[in-house]
Amino acid sequence: MASITVRNLDETVKQALRLRAARHDRSMEEEARLLLADGVGEPDQRPMAAGGSNLPKPVGGADPDHAYPARGKRILLIIGGGIAAYKCLDLIRRLRERGVSVRPVLTRAGGEFVTPLSLGALAADRVFTDLFDREDEHDVGHIRLSREADLIVVAPATADFLAKMAGGHADDLASTVVLASDKPILVAPAMNPKMWQHPATVRNYATLESDGVHFIGPEAGEMAESDEAGTGRMAEPMAIVERIGVLLDTGPKPLAGRIAIVTSGPTHEPIDPVRYIANRSSGKQGHAIAAALARAGAQVKLISGPVNIADPAGVEVIHVETARQMHEAALGALPADIAVMVAAVADWRTDGAADEKIKKTASERTPRLALVENPDILAAVGHHERRPCLVVGFAAETEKIDKHGRGKLERKNADWIVANDVSPETGVMGGDANTIRLIRRDGIEAWPTLSKQAVAERLTERVVDYFAENTAHA
Numbered sequence: 001m002a003s004i005t006v007r008n009l010d011e012t013v014k015q016a017l018r019l020r021a022a023r024h025d026r027s028m029e030e031e032a033r034l035l036l037a038d039g040v041g042e043p044d045q046r047p048m049a050a051g052g053s054n055l056p057k058p059v060g061g062a063d064p065d066h067a068y069p070a071r072g073k074r075i076l077l078i079i080g081g082g083i084a085a086y087k088c089l090d091l092i093r094r095l096r097e098r099g100v101s102v103r104p105v106l107t108r109a110g111g112e113f114v115t116p117l118s119l120g121a122l123a124a125d126r127v128f129t130d131l132f133d134r135e136d137e138h139d140v141g142h143i144r145l146s147r148e149a150d151l152i153v154v155a156p157a158t159a160d161f162l163a164k165m166a167g168g169h170a171d172d173l174a175s176t177v178v179l180a181s182d183k184p185i186l187v188a189p190a191m192n193p194k195m196w197q198h199p200a201t202v203r204n205y206a207t208l209e210s211d212g213v214h215f216i217g218p219e220a221g222e223m224a225e226s227d228e229a230g231t232g233r234m235a236e237p238m239a240i241v242e243r244i245g246v247l248l249d250t251g252p253k254p255l256a257g258r259i260a261i262v263t264s265g266p267t268h269e270p271i272d273p274v275r276y277i278a279n280r281s282s283g284k285q286g287h288a289i290a291a292a293l294a295r296a297g298a299q300v301k302l303i304s305g306p307v308n309i310a311d312p313a314g315v316e317v318i319h320v321e322t323a324r325q326m327h328e329a330a331l332g333a334l335p336a337d338i339a340v341m342v343a344a345v346a347d348w349r350t351d352g353a354a355d356e357k358i359k360k361t362a363s364e365r366t367p368r369l370a371l372v373e374n375p376d377i378l379a380a381v382g383h384h385e386r387r388p389c390l391v392v393g394f395a396a397e398t399e400k401i402d403k404h405g406r407g408k409l410e411r412k413n414a415d416w417i418v419a420n421d422v423s424p425e426t427g428v429m430g431g432d433a434n435t436i437r438l439i440r441r442d443g444i445e446a447w448p449t450l451s452k453q454a455v456a457e458r459l460t461e462r463v464v465d466y467f468a469e470n471t472a473h474a
Ligand code: C5P
Pocket: 263, 323, 341, 342, 343, 344, 345, 346, 347, 374, 375, 376, 377, 378, 379, 392, 393, 394, 395, 396, 408
């Protein structure tokens, strides 16, 4: 049999795979393997054994997220009818990997898109389908179904299901469970853009929002129908997983009432309408810090340059392109208690980007780029009259880490510098680990090599300690 390599895929497929893999934090090969496994129905072929023996193996054999706040919680997942229903297979898998139990309820229309067999195999639970099924009523009635869940998730939610929910209908198991529930509900709509924009759907959405229903998506993009694009795509499974984590997080909130500004990712400095100056920052570290501060209760404003990773759940995200836009957004986000500037801001921009694409013509000499300095955002915040109590900068260094870190602390009037060795052999840029030295005015703390997630959590602990100490002294 011929083998497939990612290199041989055509460019558009490769680009879609790259984005998908980045969103899921996987390699492109791993993403392709999982997509193929889903596509050929691998889960359906597994025997349905009782009692959790069908648990999906964690990707890479590792626990993907030991700090997931919804670990141990129970989700009732209602799967509506729509092409996006296939994504709920991945959603179940991701939740199960994180120690969440999932009980699927499949609507009649949903059953046209995914089978009870594949849902049951992935969830390692029975799939509930029909209100008037004698066995269901005797076994687990609709009241018990909602009572035994910590959260109800509807994904995908069709326009029809939103209408039923908003109208309080209860003519099948799924709508009855929702009506009989006093549990939080998260809805991930998926429908044609025209249906999403229809005044009836807009009305239903407003009604449900005021009833306290939580929404995620829909997102803009191409539809399954050919030549259709607009807002209506269901949110990606990992975004739903993150949102569930936020909704079910009952952990302590030591930063409640604090406002944090975080910058993340690279900036793009245009040369002309199609070219720009950029750097290799992925945004992973800044986004992880924003999410960790939010989990600790802070109100986080994340100002992100162009990245290929999803917005973290539970934070306000301001998307920008250039250093000047990031500078304006950061100063506009003041006042705040904490600023953590992680973005790899371009030091220079071109001295005036060309309005038209610069042409390569044989007669003309190679163009020279004139550069001008960008504003230093950390320094601007550090010296601002409304300076946050705690200003943290990052320093990506390839040599003399402590000396350069201390220099930045002084020049930019920061309280801490999180210094990091980014020499090419460390693989830090775009990678998953960091080796940090936390430089403060009163000393330096050396951290072992940690995942970016763990760096975010440790830094958040230090922020919590800082406010605990300084509030106690005040
Ligand atoms: O001077 P250097 O770029 O190494 O400083 C790194 C720190 O300063 C980081 O925290 C980075 O986010 C911040 N910075 C900034 N604006 C710039 C340059 C750097 O906020 N124009």
